[in-house]
Amino acid sequence: MTYLADSKRLTLAGARKMMSTAMGIAEKENIPIAVAIADAGGHLIAMERMDGGRFHTVHSSTTKAVCAASNKRPTAAKGAQGQELDTIHAIGLALAAGPGRWTATEGGYPIIVEGECIGGIGVSGGTWEFDDRVARSALDAIGAGFKIDNK
Secondary structure: OOOOOOOOOOOHHHHHHHHHHHHHHHHHHOOOOEEEEEEOOOOEEEEEEOOOOOOHHHHHHHHHHHHHHHHOOOOOOEOOOOOEOOHHHHHHHHHHHOOOOOOOOOOEEEEEEOOEEEEEEEEEOOOHHHHHHHHHHHHHHOOOEOOOOOO
């Protein structure tokens, strides 16, 4: 029986690379965003809000990062088994998970390296398509994916 396991972890340097990639896109496109990067346990490693960014985007991006890391999949209006949720069930799941732990809003991605979830990133402030694109670009910057089967 095995009692210990080796695991990967996201470094501060990795989080900074992801952050600079995300902020660079937002600055170029003149869209003020907030970006949160959490470790596999949902603890923040990095958080930034651009000048002009709305203050609620800090909480939104953090919730997206934590939710993505916890569920090991992108944030969306889907339940624990990936099933579509109506509005009532999405709100109910957010309430059941607790403040800042679950969201149905796009823009959050798990950070997957060699099949292991090492954290999550959340982007908030643009359209959902923009937030989504920026988060995926940040993953690409460190060679990470967002699906468990990515190698």
